[in-house]
Amino acid sequence: MAGTVRRACAAFSAALVVTILAASLAAEERNVIFATTTSTQDTGLLDALVPIFQKKTGYFLKVIAVGSGQAMALGERGEADVLLVHSPEAEKRFMDRGFGIRRRVVMHNDFVLVGPESDPAGIRGMKSASWAFKAIAAAGVLFVGRGDNSGTDVKEKKLWRIAGVSPEGQKWYQQTGLGMGHTLRVTSEKSAYTLSDRSTYLSMKRVVDLAILVEGDPDLMNVYHVIQVNPAKWPKVNAKGAQAFADFLVSKGAQELIANFGRERFGTPLFFPNAVR
Amino acid sequence: MDLVVQGIVRAAGLLASGDREILEITLLSLRVSGGATLISTVIGVTLGAAVALNRFPGRNIAVSLINTGMGLPPVVVGLWVTLFIWRSGPLGDLGLLYTPTAIVVAQVVIAAPIVTGISLAAMQNIPEKLRFQILSLGAGRARYLALLVREARLPLLAGVMAGFGGALSEVGASIMVGGNIRGYTRVLTTATVMETGMGNFEVAIALGFVLLVVAFIINYVLTSIQQRIRS
Known part of the structure; x- marks a missing residue:
């Protein structure tokens, strides 16, 4: 009796593991984990930016909206690939300790x-x-x-x-x-x-x-920077995808979108782009 | 108060217009929680039967553990599942964090003990005489188990419903392991939390309403099956 149950359980868990493995290995490189502050999600800015990026590059961006502190904590452990944060002093510490590779200004309000x-x-x-x-x-x-x-x-x-x-x-x-x-x-x-x-x-x-x-x-003053997580610290980081999204955020198209975002609904832009000179 | 009225009116409008995003979120919720319930049922009924029908040392501890598991806080489950499946965790290579699969895993951890606990009680409730009778009539192991499940189907279905309710309604684990990613891991509960945070109360009310209706329909179907068996 107990033997039958044990065998059934073992067969079942084996089947489960195989299914999960097959499903997850297929899509790994396309996924980019993007940890960001709540303000960019709560305002709807990301809903405007992310689909354009995904369409353009074919990457799938996993947007995790948390505070800047938690976003950097995820970056420190290599659990995120690219960050958009607004906590300049903590960002400097993050960079000084070698967790990030490029820190570029994106926008401010x-x-x-x-x-x-x-x-x-x-x-x-x-x-x-x-x-x-x-x-x-x-x-x-x-x-x-x-x-x-x-x-x-x-x-x-x-x-x-x-x-x-x-x-x-x-x-x-x-x-x-x-x-x-x-x-x-x-x-x-x-x-x-x-x-x-x-x-x-x-x-x-x-x-x-x-x-x-x-x-x-x-x-x-409130300044937002994009930071790519250092792949030298965590080899599992999707460095290429992170680079692609960071480049996108400071690109002319995205910066123009940021400049106009919110004009229609609030009568005033919510963010001011900084990256395009 | 007018916000509530406004909210309900706009919620009705959103639902009547068949808002695509709400529909997708609802379908994902059903897929994820339905899948989790299915897996939990297999695990729960098997484990419940194993514990109910066998005597072994430490059995009281096992039963107590299962009963404690019936009330696992979803956020604690979310935290532990995260620690296991994130990149630096033991199962990190699977790349499961922030996927629908991760939510299924977390909901199985939440729902399986519920199904197990109720199955255990249900199986134990079957009179011992009946069990001996089945065995003495020469039933094989598989047949014996099938007959017991049949005998206990009423409370077993109640266990499945309780497990489904637990999976569908939890938010703490889904938001941690799923990440509430739009069009990918956003389910009814996590979307409700987000819309409330954004001040979109009418959308939040609509989502809450859908959640209740879905729960009702599923439970109605299961209850109908359950009651039909009885009559």
Whole structure:
């Protein structure tokens, strides 16, 4: 009895393994794993760019939308081939440690400090983001942070450092650990403040009760770089596919698409291309 | 509240127009979770029968393990499956991460213990007298098992339905091992999470609605089979 079951199980698992092997070996080289920040997916930019790239090159791009921190963590382990991230200091560390081979600027936009229209901390129109942070802390009004090591999270923590405030553990400070879209909704529900990239805010504006209160500070610059993961560190990395997609992002066609993306829906571009001179 | 009403209206519109992307996502969900349920049924009924009909040392531990497995948190399954199948993992050479196959594997890990646990209880419930009777009538092993499965088909089908429900509704593992890739590994649950995050509530409501309808239809079919057998 037990013998029959064992034999059946063994035959079944063997069949399963063979099927999986055959299916997976066929497509390997065509697949490119692309780890990126949530903002590029939440705004719909990738939905516009990726199909064009795939059609042009025949590669299949597996888009994994995570924070910049997680994207680089995947790159460090060779679990992704190419990254689009916006966390400059962490990117430099990533490059210095030899995990990336080419880092090229793709586009930029800026961060904005958003909050309830009533603005209980009185930060509207402030020229400096760190002053505004200080004012929010002094007023003790709820601030919702990402807390997920994303590019936005790193930027926010830097602004707290400049402001000389340590928000961790304060009653007025909460962290969602979620992407920007979710975090904006939480912030809106709680009538709190948060730091967002302008593009995600604009694409979510319709469903959140939040207004831009502080913008234009040079400290709020948000730059996106494409990085190819170093195949010397991880031989399984699809270096050719990574190169093809990185080249595509900085190509004239893609840069033009980025420049026009969002004009129709939001009346303003969401990203400004940097790569074409 | 008007957002909910608006959402439902737009959801109905999306469904009525036969939105292609929603249709594709639904079909993928069915393929993946249906496949996972099929594999889980083979594993679960076999394993459940093996444990139910045999006495061996450590049997109580085995049964407890199976029962614990019935409540495995999908995110934990997702994490462990990821660790096994990513490039640097022991099965990395298969290139399985971020594929529909990976979701099937994760859902089998979630659903198989559910089917196993219920099969085990079902088989154990068959009166011992009946089992001896079948054997004494000279049934071979295969025939013996087939008769037992037939005898326990009602609770076994309930086990299959529970397993399918577990597979179809989980999101934590699917998003981790599948990556929610558009047109490739985006299933109903992961799409719902994403659309909610993007503020597209009407699409999220539509997807949630489809999920419920699909679950209902499948369960209705299985229940009909189950109840017909009984009458």
